[in-house]
Structure formats: structure tokens, C-alpha cells
Amino acid sequence: MENMMEKVCPNCGEKLPGDSSFCMKCGTKIEEDGPGIEQEQPAQAPGFWQKNKKKIIIAAAAVAAVVLVFVIVNAVQASNLKKELERGWCKIEGEEGAYILCVLDFSEDEIEYRLETGYAWMDTTVATYDYKVISGNKIKVLRYGDDWETIRVELSDDKKAMIVSPALTSTDNEEIWVNID
Structure with a gap:
């Protein structure tokens, strides 16, 4: 026209x-x-936006709601994992008569790995790592240089055992720690 x-x-x-x-x-x-x-x-014929404005707004609101729920759930799970990690964790290594208690001590943002022998003068901290919880079952650990490594953490149903993979204190694929609290 x-x-x-x-x-x-x-x-x-x-x-x-x-x-x-x-x-x-x-x-x-x-x-x-x-x-x-x-x-x-x-x-002028109505454009895509005019034709679908209501649907687009509803879809955007739905996506925003799903993202918000995901963020909230992840934050709650991460907070719960942090609380569980800050309990005492240990494992026993060695041979008959020469046992060493290995301890993982999580604080707000550090992991202390120490060995306790039963003789205070021999007890020693082997390593201290920075860490941060990133989800309900993963942490990031700064062990070597500036590279943060993702570590998967699985807790038993009763929260008395923890499987860490890859292992924090060895080159193994995973290690098992028990709760000493």
C-alpha cells in the first residue's frame, strides 16, 4: 500500500x-x-514480538524461576556439604603395630592433612590446601600451583564415611575417610 x-x-x-x-x-x-x-x-502486519509477547514473557519467567530454584537448591546442598566436611575425618594406615592416624581437618576455607602417631613430638602437618565448596557433592582444591582441582565427595547415608575422588592425600583414584566426631 x-x-x-x-x-x-x-x-x-x-x-x-x-x-x-x-x-x-x-x-x-x-x-x-x-x-x-x-x-x-x-x-503493518504485527511482528513476531507483538504476536508472541505474552508467550515470550511467560517462557522467560519460567526459565528464570527454574534457574532461581536450581541456584537455591545448589546453595543449600553446598552449605550442607560444608557443614559435613567441617566434622573430623580420619583413616588409619600402616602395618600391625605401626599404625598412623591420618586426619583431614576442614576449616572455613582450608584443609589440613596431618599425621598423628600417638607421640606428640612425631605428629606433623603434611599439607594445607585451600578449598571451596562448589556444589552439593563437589569441592575445588588448590593443591598444586594455581590450578584448582575438582574433587567429588560422596557421603554415606549415615554420614559416617566419606569417599573422595580423586584422592586428596595419594595418587589413588579415591580414598575413604571415616568420621571421628
């Missing part, structure tokens, strides 16, 4: 052809750039 200019008389409101200089009804002079000139816009 072609754009058509049409004029409206500023005095009486009569619609006039686009080339009119005077109103045919009341005789008022029509100025070229003055009031009374309207441009008729072609009718």
Missing part, C-alpha cells in the same frame, strides 16, 4: 486531498508545513 498524503482543515476538520491549498468546506487556507497535514501510515 502506498503512503498517501492527506490534509485536514485546521478550522473545521474536513479531510482534503493532499494537493489542496484551501478548505473546500470553510475556505481556510491550508499551509504546506503547518497544522492539518497528516501522513497516513501503511498498515
Whole structure:
């Protein structure tokens, strides 16, 4: 549809052809750039946004709600894991008569790995690692240089045993720690 200019008389409101200089009804002079000139816009088909605005808003709100629920659930699970980690964890290594108690002590943002022999003068901290909980079953540990390593943590149903993989204190694929609290 072609754009058509049409004029409206500023005095009486009569619609006039686009080339009119005077109103045919009341005789008022029509100025070229003055009031009374309207441009008729072609009718446009509604775009995708106009057609689907309500559906798009509902879909965006649903996605935002799902993301929010995911973030909240993950934060709660991460908080619960942090509480469980901050309990005392140990394992016993060695041979008959020469046992060593290995202890993992989690604090707010550090893991202390120490060995306890039964003789205080021989007890020693082997390593201290920075860590952060990233989900309900994963932590990031800074062990070597500047690279954070992802460690999976699985707790038994009764929360008395913990499987860590890969192992924190050896080159094994996993290690099992028990709760000493």
C-alpha cells in the first residue's frame, strides 16, 4: 500500500486531498508545513514480538524461576556439604603395630592433612590446601600451583564415611575417610 498524503482543515476538520491549498468546506487556507497535514501510515502486519509477547514473557519467567530454584537448591546442598566436611575425618594406615592416624581437618576455607602417631613430638602437618565448596557433592582444591582441582565427595547415608575422588592425600583414584566426631 502506498503512503498517501492527506490534509485536514485546521478550522473545521474536513479531510482534503493532499494537493489542496484551501478548505473546500470553510475556505481556510491550508499551509504546506503547518497544522492539518497528516501522513497516513501503511498498515503493518504485527511482528513476531507483538504476536508472541505474552508467550515470550511467560517462557522467560519460567526459565528464570527454574534457574532461581536450581541456584537455591545448589546453595543449600553446598552449605550442607560444608557443614559435613567441617566434622573430623580420619583413616588409619600402616602395618600391625605401626599404625598412623591420618586426619583431614576442614576449616572455613582450608584443609589440613596431618599425621598423628600417638607421640606428640612425631605428629606433623603434611599439607594445607585451600578449598571451596562448589556444589552439593563437589569441592575445588588448590593443591598444586594455581590450578584448582575438582574433587567429588560422596557421603554415606549415615554420614559416617566419606569417599573422595580423586584422592586428596595419594595418587589413588579415591580414598575413604571415616568420621571421628
